[in-house]
Amino acid sequence: MRHRIPLCLPAVAAIGLAAAVLAAPAQAPDGAAVLRRVDQNMGADNKVTTSEMIIRGRRGSRTVTSKSWIQGRAKSFTEYLDPPRERGTKMLKLEDQLWTYTPASDRTILISGHMLRQSVMGSDLSYEDMMEDQRLVALYDAVVAGEERVGDRPCWVLDLSSRGAEIAYYKRKIWVDQERDVILREARFAKSGKLLKTTDVRNVERMKDRWVSTRVVFKDALKDGEGTEFIVKAMEFNAAIPDHLFTKASLR
Amino acid sequence: MIRFLLKGLLRDRSRSLLPFITVMLGSALTVIGFSWTNGAMSSMIESGARFSTGHVKVMSRAYAKEADQAPNDLALAGAGSLLAGLAREYPNLDWTPRIAFGGLIDVPDAQGETRVQGPVAGLAVNLRDPGSPERGLLNLDKAVVRGRLPERPGEILLSDGFAARLGIGPGATATLISATMYGSLVVQNFVVAGTVRFGIAVMDRGAMIADIDDMRGALDMADSAGEILGFFRDSPYRRDEAASLAAGFNSARHGDGGEFAPRMVSLHEQSGLAQTLDFAAQVYSLMLVFFILVMSIVLWNAGLMSSLRRYGEFGIRLALGEDHGRLYRSLIAEGTIVGFLGSAAGTALGLAVSYYLQNTGFDLGSMLKNASVIVTDVLRARVTPASYVIGFVPGLAATFLGKAVSGIGIYRRETSRLAKEFEG
Amino acid sequence: MIIPKLALKNILGAGLRTWLNAFVLSLSFVLIIFSQGLLEGMNTQAEEAMIAAEIGGxxxxxxxxxxxxxxxxxxxxxxxxxxxxxxxxxxxxxxxxxxxxxxxxxxxxxxxxxxxxxxxxxxxxxxxxxxxxxxxxxxxxxxxxxxxxxxxxxxxxxxxxxxxxxxxxxxxxxxxxxxxxxxxxxxxxxxxxxxxxxxxxxxxxxxxxxxxxxxxxxxxxxxxxxxxxxxxxxGQDDFLADIRAMVESKSVGSSVFYAILLALAMLAIFDTQVLAIFHRRREMGTLMALGFTRGKVIALFTLEGMLNGVLAALVAAVYGIPLLSWVARTGWALPGDTDSYGFAIGERLFPSYSLGLVTGTTLLVLLTTTVVSFLPTRRIARLKPTDALRGRMT
Structure with a gap:
């Protein structure tokens, strides 16, 4: 385990430089490899999760509970359970399309275009953020920029830059737990390099044979506010999910 | 002496009737002209007030800062008790809550799939409560183009052009996609009861009016209101009163520091209207000065002439031994009586016409092609306390002056000449 | 040709009375042109500002x-x-x-x-x-x-x-x-x-x-x-449709104002005519005795009344032209911005008096003056020359 070199000590700077030269290229893994390990930990199997979203606004906070059925990366089905007003609202994601159904109107609406940019339930997350394909390795070139601790966990710091696909964030910086292969912190940047959004993982739990981040805070960096907290209450791996769930008919 | 003069005035119609009618008509026209300019000026204010600013408006402090963006997450909570409090505290105003919102109108096809969508600016008002002033404020009865006004829950009005563009009409289902005050997605079905014309392009392109109870349900805004508008009851905007009302309301809540505490603003403080009004006031006060000037000269002229044509009579009276001063005074007294009576009658007539024009108005409906929510089609006069004196004072003064000037002739001319004029 | 000459002589001979009438009428004249010009100036200025800053061609x-x-x-x-x-x-x-x-x-x-x-x-x-x-x-x-x-x-x-x-x-x-x-x-x-x-x-x-x-x-x-x-x-018309519609509704309101103003001036003319006819019956009798038909007498008196309108136009020109052109040059300073109704006007308002406005107003005033002058003269039609000569109305 290597510690940061105090820059105020010029005497040891040379040693530090030498250490850096030795340490970074020699010990640091390939960025893509780190991302693949992250993907591996998340897995591509079927999952059923129950989660809470705590949305903090200027008038206090509210909690929205939902249950999601996820098949691989392309398909997911979410049903809101609480508060009562949102109960029965459902969302279906198939590849890059997102439908929502509200029982009150009995209508299924395709969320497209600018509507994808709207906030989900008033949170700091947009539908687009939620829709994002998690396989960062497919979208970004990753370079390990160094090592840092997040809390007491040693992390690889990865700089991700867009390969030119149509994506919202041109650059990202992620902190990946060196041992557990979970992302502990993320910063999303504009093309110009300006920080736009931050993600902080507050809690990581061992579930079955994987590490799962169970408490995450998302925040819009340009806006005042405390951000949105996302808490995983339960997660079932390799769940049996009937195929018909991922059809528009199942929304009603 | 007054009785003698009155007798003379009553018996000699030519001595009294024509000047009387002139003074009366002149005063009446002045009163009507004054009330009309007042009315024109306030109609300019009122159309903006009715649609958006109110005479005064109550918003949360946070909402007031971003009012342009209709930030419903910052809306007033506890609107019901606030409204009741306002009604109690300011009983001479009508208070009405509103919610402005934005979103999309989505029209389904037979399968319930989206057929067409369009962005919409919405206004939720108290439509169904029979005591609500909104139907009148928004000129809804006249602005309806197709269909009718909402009567049942879940019915809305769309701008006519918007409905046409979406290819729907009364009876159709329209789904509103918007966000609750907490930011959740709202998908709510409404039935189009009718279509209206707003009169400004941006609204006619895409706007809806819904009942506030429906929208409170839809936007998760139970007992909330974006803004509460106050209108002086049965009376147009009064600038100073509105300003002091707002100042009083705000200073009473000075200690309540929260950003969601209610704040009252007068019409003047909103959207740069102040300058418009100041300008209009300048123009109208100039017109008024001209008006009174013209009126004074007309009446003076009338007084002058009615004396001129009586030089013959004066000649005889002088010949009979009346002295000049007495004659002059009697002439002025006569003028004053005629002026007083004429001005009084004229003011009464003018006020009657002005009140009629204030209450019934002058309906442009047939002249303008389109009645609409925003551009008013009924022009009204407005009677103010000043209307009661504006015709009276110049009426009286001008007649008096007219007599005084023309009467000087009595001194200047020889008795013989005056008598000769009588001869013809 | 005798009638116009006589009318002119009569009206100028009446002196102060005539000039007062002419002055009152000229005030209405100038005021109508001025306020209409102000309104038109406001509209053109608003349109011009929008064209210059937003619409172009x-x-x-x-x-x-x-x-x-x-x-x-x-x-x-x-x-x-x-x-x-x-x-x-x-x-x-x-x-x-x-x-x-x-x-x-x-x-x-x-x-x-x-x-x-x-x-x-x-x-x-x-x-x-x-x-x-x-x-x-x-x-x-x-x-x-x-x-x-x-x-x-x-x-x-x-x-x-x-x-x-x-x-x-x-x-x-x-x-x-x-x-x-x-x-x-x-x-x-x-x-x-x-x-x-x-x-x-x-x-x-x-x-x-x-x-x-x-x-x-x-x-x-x-x-x-x-x-x-x-x-x-x-095109420009598409952009300007909204404010033009608003102007249309405003202009009806100001027409009512002009009507009242004109009515006030007409009151003076009417008054003068009634008095003149009452006062000058002996003159009418004389004219009839000299061979004037009733129609000619009516024409004379109507023309005299109408000449008030002509004189008013002249008087209005004397002080109105310098006054109005001065305002048109220097403009009217506005208190701040006056655009909350979408009216885009600058800090000074420059009235614009179109040829149509001036000639239109002139014709309107002359026409109403003539009508108002004619109305009281109908009494002459019932006049018997013998009575008139003795100063009696029939």
Missing amino acids: GHYQHAAYDPYDPLSLADAHGALPAPLAVMVSAGKAAPVLVIQGTIYPQGRLIAVQVKGIDPDQTVLNLPTAFLSAAQAGDEIPVLIGERMAALSGLKRGDTVTLQWRDARGTFDARDTVVVQVMKTSVQSIDRGQIWVPLERLREMTGMPGEATFVVLAQGAVRPADSAAGGWRFS
Whole structure:
């Protein structure tokens, strides 16, 4: 385990430089490899999760509970359970399309275009953020920029830059737990390099044979506010999910 | 002496009737002209007030800062008790809550799939409560183009052009996609009861009016209101009163520091209207000065002439031994009586016409092609306390002056000449 | 020919009375022309300001662009059709690229339209030259209007973060610096928008050579619609329809005002006529005895009344022309902006008196004067010359 070199000590700077030269290229893994390990930990199997979203606004906070059925990366089905007003609202994601159904109107609406940019339930997350394909390795070139601790966990710091696909964030910086292969912190940047959004993982739990981040805070960096907290209450791996769930008919 | 003069005035119609009618008509026209300019000026204010600013408006402090963006997450909570409090505290105003919102109108096809969508600016008002002033404020009865006004829950009005563009009409289902005050997605079905014309392009392109109870349900805004508008009851905007009302309301809540505490603003403080009004006031006060000037000269002229044509009579009276001063005074007294009576009658007539024009108005409906929510089609006069004196004072003064000037002739001319004029 | 001569002699002979009538009538005259001119001046000025700062000779808009639907902006951009590009390079048109963005003044979030315009353009009367001023660093120079400044709390020299998405939907954000707050009377180029250099915006968004609409210079010949490559032309009339409708409703109100004003002046004429007819019955009798028919006597008296109108026009010309032209030259200072109804007028209002207005008002006044002068003379028709000679009305 290597510690940061105090820059105020010029005497040891040379040693530090030498250490850096030795340490970074020699010990640091390939960025893509780190991302693949992250993907591996998340897995591509079927999952059923129950989660809470705590949305903090200027008038206090509210909690929205939902249950999601996820098949691989392309398909997911979410049903809101609480508060009562949102109960029965459902969302279906198939590849890059997102439908929502509200029982009150009995209508299924395709969320497209600018509507994808709207906030989900008033949170700091947009539908687009939620829709994002998690396989960062497919979208970004990753370079390990160094090592840092997040809390007491040693992390690889990865700089991700867009390969030119149509994506919202041109650059990202992620902190990946060196041992557990979970992302502990993320910063999303504009093309110009300006920080736009931050993600902080507050809690990581061992579930079955994987590490799962169970408490995450998302925040819009340009806006005042405390951000949105996302808490995983339960997660079932390799769940049996009937195929018909991922059809528009199942929304009603 | 007054009785003698009155007798003379009553018996000699030519001595009294024509000047009387002139003074009366002149005063009446002045009163009507004054009330009309007042009315024109306030109609300019009122159309903006009715649609958006109110005479005064109550918003949360946070909402007031971003009012342009209709930030419903910052809306007033506890609107019901606030409204009741306002009604109690300011009983001479009508208070009405509103919610402005934005979103999309989505029209389904037979399968319930989206057929067409369009962005919409919405206004939720108290439509169904029979005591609500909104139907009148928004000129809804006249602005309806197709269909009718909402009567049942879940019915809305769309701008006519918007409905046409979406290819729907009364009876159709329209789904509103918007966000609750907490930011959740709202998908709510409404039935189009009718279509209206707003009169400004941006609204006619895409706007809806819904009942506030429906929208409170839809936007998760139970007992909330974006803004509460106050209108002086049965009376147009009064600038100073509105300003002091707002100042009083705000200073009473000075200690309540929260950003969601209610704040009252007068019409003047909103959207740069102040300058418009100041300008209009300048123009109208100039017109008024001209008006009174013209009126004074007309009446003076009338007084002058009615004396001129009586030089013959004066000649005889002088010949009979009346002295000049007495004659002059009697002439002025006569003028004053005629002026007083004429001005009084004229003011009464003018006020009657002005009140009629204030209450019934002058309906442009047939002249303008389109009645609409925003551009008013009924022009009204407005009677103010000043209307009661504006015709009276110049009426009286001008007649008096007219007599005084023309009467000087009595001194200047020889008795013989005056008598000769009588001869013809 | 005797009647006009006699009428003129009579009316001038009446002295003070005549001049008072003429003066009253002339006041109405001048006031109607003045206030109508003020109204017209306000309208023309508003239209001219909008044309100068926003409309130009009209806009060619990208097929997907709907000015009333900000959501249409995401797709509403494209390369200029060839004839428009030619006009742009000839300085006869200015392309404007519009995207949606968000600014974050003091942690607040305000949605804005970001409009890119060539700083060196001369098509619109906008102080775009401020945008070309060299900027230190890579902050984007931004021009905003007073209302936008008030809404956002920004002032000249302030820095604010702007976030937008490029053509591929990728977020970008940069600091911008407000290089100038412009005072404009046209709120449709101010509220909810910020102006940036066109090339900078094209580069920021990855939309080289593209625009959302193209403003033609006033008087520029527009290319054939078929050559516009699907771009839609929106002319001055389309932009001005709203304020014209509003003016229409206002002008009815002022007509009522003029009617009352005119009625007041007519009261003076009517009064004079009634008195004259009453007073001058012996003269009428004499005229009839001399062979005047009743019709001729009526014509004489009507003409005398009408001459009041002519004299009034002359009197009005004497003081009205210098007065009104003085106001038209110096303008009427306005208290601040007067545009909250979409009326775009500057700080001074310049009345505009059209030929139609002046001749129209003159004809109107003469016509009403004649009618009002004629009405009392009908009594003459019943006059017996013998009675008249003795000074009696029949």
